[in-house]
Amino acid sequence: MTNYLIRGMVLxxxxxxxxxxxxxxxxxxxxxxxxxxxxxxxxxFRPDRIxxxxxxVIMPGLINTHxxxxxxxxxxxxxDLPLMPWLEKKVWPYEARMSAADxxxxxxxxLCEMLKSGTTTMVDMYMSQDETxxxxxxxxxxxxxxxxxxxxxPETGRKAIEESTAxxxxxxxxxxxxxxxxxxxHAPYTCTGEFLREVKQEADRLGTGMHIHLAETQTELATIxxxxxxxxxxxxxxxxxxxxxxxxxxxxxxxEEEIGLLAQYRVGVAHNPESNMKLSSGTAPIPRLLAxxxxxxxxxxxxxxxxxLDMFGEMRSAAFQQKLVGSPEDLKAYTVLEMATAGGAxxxxxxxxxxxxxxxxADLIAVNMNQxxxxxxFSILSHLVYCAGGRDVSTAMVDGRILMEDRCLLTxxxxxxxxxxxxxxxxxxxxxx
Amino acid sequence: MTNYLIRGMVLxxxxxxxxxxxxxxxxxxxxxxxxxxxxxxxxxFRPDRIxxxxxxVIMPGLINTHxxxxxxxxxxxxxDLPLMPWLEKKVWPYEARMSAADxxxxxxxxLCEMLKSGTTTMVDMYMSQDETxxxxxxxxxxxxxxxxxxxxxPETGRKAIEESTAxxxxxxxxxxxxxxxxxxxHAPYTCTGEFLREVKQEADRLGTGMHIHLAETQTELATIxxxxxxxxxxxxxxxxxxxxxxxxxxxxxxxEEEIGLLAQYRVGVAHNPESNMKLSSGTAPIPRLLAxxxxxxxxxxxxxxxxxLDMFGEMRSAAFQQKLVGSPEDLKAYTVLEMATAGGAxxxxxxxxxxxxxxxxADLIAVNMNQxxxxxxFSILSHLVYCAGGRDVSTAMVDGRILMEDRCLLTxxxxxxxxxxxxxxxxxxxxxx
Numbered sequence: 098m099t100n101y102l103i104r105g106m107v108l109x110x111x112x113x114x115x116x117x118x119x120x121x122x123x124x125x126x127x128x129x130x131x132x133x134x135x136x137x138x139x140x141x142f143r144p145d146r147i148x149x150x151x152x153x154v155i156m157p158g159l160i161n162t163h164x165x166x167x168x169x170x171x172x173x174x175x176x177d178l179p180l181m182p183w184l185e186k187k188v189w190p191y192e193a194r195m196s197a198a199d200x201x202x203x204x205x206x207x208l209c210e211m212l213k214s215g216t217t218t219m220v221d222m223y224m225s226q227d228e229t230x231x232x233x234x235x236x237x238x239x240x241x242x243x244x245x246x247x248x249x250x251p252e253t254g255r256k257a258i259e260e261s262t263a264x265x266x267x268x269x270x271x272x273x274x275x276x277x278x279x280x281x282x283h284a285p286y287t288c289t290g291e292f293l294r295e296v297k298q299e300a301d302r303l304g305t306g307m308h309i310h311l312a313e314t315q316t317e318l319a320t321i322x323x324x325x326x327x328x329x330x331x332x333x334x335x336x337x338x339x340x341x342x343x344x345x346x347x348x349x350x351x352x353e354e355e356i357g358l359l360a361q362y363r364v365g366v367a368h369n370p371e372s373n374m375k376l377s378s379g380t381a382p383i384p385r386l387l388a389x390x391x392x393x394x395x396x397x398x399x400x401x402x403x404x405x406l407d408m409f410g411e412m413r414s415a416a417f418q419q420k421l422v423g424s425p426e427d428l429k430a431y432t433v434l435e436m437a438t439a440g441g442a443x444x445x446x447x448x449x450x451x452x453x454x455x456x457x458x459a460d461l462i463a464v465n466m467n468q469x470x471x472x473x474x475f476s477i478l479s480h481l482v483y484c485a486g487g488r489d490v491s492t493a494m495v496d497g498r499i500l501m502e503d504r505c506l507l508t509x510x511x512x513x514x515x516x517x518x519x520x521x522x523x524x525x526x527x528x529x530x
Numbered sequence: 531m532t533n534y535l536i537r538g539m540v541l542x543x544x545x546x547x548x549x550x551x552x553x554x555x556x557x558x559x560x561x562x563x564x565x566x567x568x569x570x571x572x573x574x575f576r577p578d579r580i581x582x583x584x585x586x587v588i589m590p591g592l593i594n595t596h597x598x599x600x601x602x603x604x605x606x607x608x609x610d611l612p613l614m615p616w617l618e619k620k621v622w623p624y625e626a627r628m629s630a631a632d633x634x635x636x637x638x639x640x641l642c643e644m645l646k647s648g649t650t651t652m653v654d655m656y657m658s659q660d661e662t663x664x665x666x667x668x669x670x671x672x673x674x675x676x677x678x679x680x681x682x683x684p685e686t687g688r689k690a691i692e693e694s695t696a697x698x699x700x701x702x703x704x705x706x707x708x709x710x711x712x713x714x715x716h717a718p719y720t721c722t723g724e725f726l727r728e729v730k731q732e733a734d735r736l737g738t739g740m741h742i743h744l745a746e747t748q749t750e751l752a753t754i755x756x757x758x759x760x761x762x763x764x765x766x767x768x769x770x771x772x773x774x775x776x777x778x779x780x781x782x783x784x785x786e787e788e789i790g791l792l793a794q795y796r797v798g799v800a801h802n803p804e805s806n807m808k809l810s811s812g813t814a815p816i817p818r819l820l821a822x823x824x825x826x827x828x829x830x831x832x833x834x835x836x837x838x839l840d841m842f843g844e845m846r847s848a849a850f851q852q853k854l855v856g857s858p859e860d861l862k863a864y865t866v867l868e869m870a871t872a873g874g875a876x877x878x879x880x881x882x883x884x885x886x887x888x889x890x891x892a893d894l895i896a897v898n899m900n901q902x903x904x905x906x907x908f909s910i911l912s913h914l915v916y917c918a919g920g921r922d923v924s925t926a927m928v929d930g931r932i933l934m935e936d937r938c939l940l941t942x943x944x945x946x947x948x949x950x951x952x953x954x955x956x957x958x959x960x961x962x963x
Contacts, residue, residue, distance in 0.1 A: 172905070173912040177862040209902040374850035375916075377858050404916035405903045413843075414850065417807035421851070425810050429610040469642040470838045470920075472605070472948045473955030479606040483808075483837035487903075488921040515905045522906030 098126040099497065102144035104135060105463060108156040108477060109453035110438045113431040116477065122155055124459040127273060127497040132453045150492070152467035154477055157451050158217025158460040158493060159408040160441030163308075163346040163367035163396030165223045165245075166232075167203030169210070170195065170522050171401035180314070180376060188401060192224075194528045201228035202517045207406055208236040209511050213504065214407040214487020215462040217495045220344055220367065220396070220445055222281045222308050230268040230276055237500045237508045239460060241344075241445055242268065243281025243308040246288065246296070254292040257282075258299050265303055273496055277305070277447070279344070284310040285329045286320045293336050306342030306446060309333075312355070313347035314378050330355035339364060342446045346396060347372075348386065349379040356382065356389045365392040365444030368436065370415040372398035380422050383415070387432070394441035395433075407487035412437050416482055430482040463492035531559040532930065535577035537568060538896060541589040541910060542886035543871045546864040549910065555588055557892040560706060560930040565886045583925070585900035587910055590884050591650025591893040591926060592841040593874030596741075596779040596800035596829030598656045598678075599665075600636030602643070603628065603955050604834040613747070613809060621834060625657075627961045634661035635950045640839055641669040642944050646937065647840040647920020648895040650928045653777055653800065653829070653878055655714045655741050663701040663709055670933045670941045672893060674777075674878055675701065676714025676741040679721065679729070687725040690715075691732050698736055706929055710738070710880070712777070717743035718762045719753045726769050739775030739879060742766075745788070746780035747811050763788035772797060775879045779829060780805075781819065782812040789815065789822045798825040798877030801869065803847045805831035813855045816848070820865065827874035828866075840920035845870050849915055863915040896925035 100123070107120030109132050123130040123138040131138040175187035195203075200223065211219060218239040221229055226242045233240040244264055246257035258280075265278040280300045282288045288296075300307050312318065312329045321329050330351065333339060339362035348359070348366040359366065368381050386393050395415060397406045412433045419428040442451025449457045466474070470484045493501040500508050533556070540553030542565050556563040556571040564571040608620035628636075633656065644652060651672040654662055659675045666673040677697055679690035691713075698711040713733045715721045721729075733740050745751065745762045754762050763784065766772060772795035781792070781799040792799065801814050819826050828848060830839045845866045852861040875884025882890045899907070903917045926934040933941050 170906065172917070173908040174906075176909070176912045176916065177859055179858055183858070206902055206905060213902060371850060374854040375858065377853050377856065380854070404912065407903070407919075410843075410846075410919075414847070417804060417847065418854070420810050421807040421813065421854075423810065425612055425616070425808065426610055467948070469639055469646060469944060469948060470840070472639060473603065473607075473952045475606040475955065475959070476609070479609045479837065483609065484605070486840075486843075486919045486921055488919055511902060515900070515902060519906045522908065526908070 100125050100144045101146055101148060103148045103155055105150040105153040105155045107132060108154050110157050111452050122453055124497050127459055129453055129455055129457050129459050131455055150463050153463040153465050155461055155463050157438040157453055158462050159215045159437045160218040160394060160445060160451060161216045161396055161408055162220045162394030162441050162444045163369055163398055164219050164221055165399035166207035166221045166229055167200040167223050168399030168401045169206045170199060170203040172404050190529045191525055194525045197225045197228050199521050200225040201232055202521055204229040204232040205509060205514045206518045208232055208238055209506060209509050209514055210406045212493050212501050212506060215490040216408050217460045217493060218450060220308060226264055233276060234272045237498050238495050239275045241277045241279050243279040245281045245283050247283045248288040248292040275496055279305055280307045282309050285332050286317050290336055293338050297338050301341055308344045311345035311348055312350045318350050328355060330358055334358055344444055349373055349381045351382055356385055360389040360391050367394050367396040367444060369396045369398040370418045371411055372402040376402050380418055383419055384427050392440060392443035393436050394444035395437045408437055409485045409487050412482050430478040433482050434478060459497040460495050462490050464489050465491045533558050533577045534579055534581060536581045536588055538583035538586040538588045541587050543590050544885050555886055557930050560892055562886055562888055562890050562892050564888055583896050586896040586898050588894055588896050590871040590886055591895050592648045592870045593827060593878060593884060594649045594652040594829055594841055595827030595874050595877045596802055596831055597652050597654055598832035599640035599654045599662055600633040600656050601832030601834045602639040603632060603636040605837050623962045624958055627958045630658045630661050632954050633658040634665055635954055637662040637665040638942060638947045639951045641665055641671055642939060642942050642947055643839045645926050645934050645939060648923040649841050650893045650926060651883060653741060659697055666709060667705045670931050671928050672708045674710045674712055676712040678714045678716050680716045681721040681725040708929055712738055713740045715742050718765050719750050723769055726771050730771050734774055741777045744778035744781055745783045751783050761788060763791055767791055777877055782806055782814045784815055789818055793822040793824050800827050800829040800877060802829045802831040803851045804844055805835040809835050813851055816852055817860050825873060825876035826869050827877035828870045841870055842918045842920050845915050863911040866915050867911060892930040893928050895923050897922050898924045
């Protein structure tokens with residue numbers, strides 16, 4: 098059990114006015130013991146180590162509520178293409194040739210990048226999640242893992258539920274609770290109604306949640322309309338899919354009644370502005386979702402539709418996108434920061450992360466503000482959203498353990514991971530051709 | 531006269547296929563002597579220094595075609611406000627209290643940030659441009675400077691032309707030609723028609739160009755419609771404003787005929803996607819401008835409407851914004867890179883920058899690709915647009931002189947500049963209240 102006393106400008110994300118320009122955070126084991134002005138921590142707290150970062154903002158680690166980590170293997174493999182040729186000619190043939198070991202290395206690369214840009218928790222949906230779980234346990238980060246299930250028939254459905262259940266029993270709450278396992282029905286248009294009903298029952302039986310793509314594109318809306326004569330959210334509601342813990346990725350195309358349903362069933366929305374822009378999906382109605390009381394987090398989506406995993410960039414893009422379609426007052430800096438931290442915690446259903454509060458898990462990052470683009474210092478909130486990039490993060494801690502210091506990763510062999518991914522990605526691409 | 535041989539992955543921006551994975555660039559004095567595969571440089575070239583950067587992309591320095599450098603003093607001072615209250619209650623009262631010395635330090639901070647994010651040339655419009663010129667000469671960068679002129683009456687117009695002419699005589703072609711002085715009539719809605727005619731004559735007389743805001747907002751369109759019964763571009767054409775070298779910032783609201791006029795008169799457009807999003811100005815018709823043959827560059831606008839000066843972020847946002855309103859095929863990576871380099875060179879009217887070509891000025895940067903977010907390396911073009919940030923730039927050279935190496939600025943006292951700006955900005959803000 099290590100005790101840390103971390104000093105700097107402390108932004109606890111407990112309210113828009115809460116900020117300690119000369120503050121400190123005490124960490125005892127895996128939890129935050131105290132937060133406040135310098136000197137506020139009780140005199141009987143004996144730090145094993147004092148970390149003095151006077152020019153840094155100490156804030157909660159960022160929560161990436163929707164990604165496909167191992168898709169780093171596809172980064173830059175295919176861009177600037179229309180959706181269907183991109184999927185059919187590029188993404189799917191490539192993914193079909195990925196091995197379990199490839200998934201491990203691709204996930205490890207994503208975790209390197211996430212830590213180096215301030216993300217301490219991710220919600221992941223992909224294949225071979227055992228491999229991703231292994232990488233997360235080694236990295237020391239926090240993750241919610243869902244085996245993505247595309248289910249056109251009962252046989253595929255049985256297999257998906259078996260594998261997801263096995264994943265749950267093997268990894269749920271492993272790593273001092275750092276890993277949670279969810280079910281991952283891919284989307285309303287890629288899974289049968291029968292499977293969506295079954296998976297909800299299984300999730301309820303195990304007492305865990307589900308992660309699903311929802312209302313991402315106009316094509317999805319047209320498909321659901323044609324097949325079931327309704328909209329994606331209403332279709333899921335009619336199946337009894339809601340009621341438990343659900344993380345819905347995207348939520349771009351929603352009418353007022355659907356927003357009401359998401360609020361009523363406490364469905365969390367993972368907003369992915371950069372993916373939505375790059376793939377021309379549209380603009381999610383974030384101000385209306387927030388006004389309705391829906392929990393909204395931010396996500397990067399996979400590296401093939403973004404193409405980085407930098408949540409600071411995502412914050413900036415979230416604000417810009419809403420202001421473009423609305424007014425400059427939409428999605429103010431603090432609201433965006435909240436989506437990336439405390440809002441994300443609501444979406445992932447882990448109440449003890451996303452804020453710096455005594456008793457919460459010690460998941461935090463330090464952002465180096467002693468750089469030209471952070472002067473003058475009128476507003477730390479504005480700077481974090483409109484000027485910061487992931488590369489400004491110098492230190493990252495998860496569960497009370499330092500995983501990065503002075504931008505050096507302490508649990509992951511960054512250079513080896515980069516080399517492995519380079520070789521594997523080139524091998525897969527050669528096989529596709 | 532120093533000779534450098536710089537080795538790395540060379541991206542000359544002479545065509546989408548032109549790339550030397552193991553290349554070199556020879557620099558003789560202020561110019562590029564040779565570019566090609568390693569070993570391509572003639573045997574009689576004697577480098578004083580070899581700079582070996584095998585994991586870096588060597589590419590042309592970026593050209594920021596529209597900014598207000600000293601507005602770094604306002605960074606984070608006021609955000610998330612509607613346009614008019616933002617200008618009337620925040621920006622203008624603050625600017626009214628800025629001294630010439632403040633402008634110097636604000637400009638110096640902008641130059642620190644620009645070099646640290648790969649920008650080697652800027653087009654600036656602001657007050658007290660003598661001070662900005664001084665900062666540019668010290669920094670060693672390249673700049674086109676225009677005294678911004680808001681002219682409601684003849685008296686103000688006379689003063690603006692006098693001062694601009696004095697600025698021209700004092701600084702045009704100073705610093706081995708690194709500084710160009712333009713005229714800076716602020717916008718069609720802030721200057722009288724008479725002044726716009728006069729300033730065009732003066733620019734012609736001196737043989738220099740003009741920099742103007744044009745068709746930025748719907749409010750501007752409504753104002754011009756009400757006053758003159760036409761649109762901003764047609765209004766300027768009717769005044770005989772076009773024909774010489776004109777850099778038009780924004781160009782958000784343009785119809786097909788106006789795009790044709792811009793092409794016909796060879797007006798360069800400075801596209802500022804992040805400012806246009808943050809201030810809810812709209813989306814400029816970039817694909818249509820490019821299709822019409824209009825020269826389009828990228829700009830950050832000032833730090834109060836962005837809020838950073840990172841041209842890599844601007845490239846990313848340019849692509850995202852167009853894809854959002856169009857299709858994923860719009861504004862492909864190479865096109866965006868071209869806007870930030872060779873396209874920018876066309877806009878600023880300096881044919882010898884923006885590409886790495888023998889005989890061109892040696893304005894170049896090195897981007898460190900040995901980081902997790904740049905793996906695997908399927909496409910350097912994609913990575914530079916969709917994954918790179920300014921902080922990935924390690925080295926910057928302008929006019930054959932190294933201005934930054936390993937992210938250390940060699941001509942600017944970064945820490946002192948940050949401190950000065952902090953004190954001055956806080957002083958000005960206190961005076962406003």
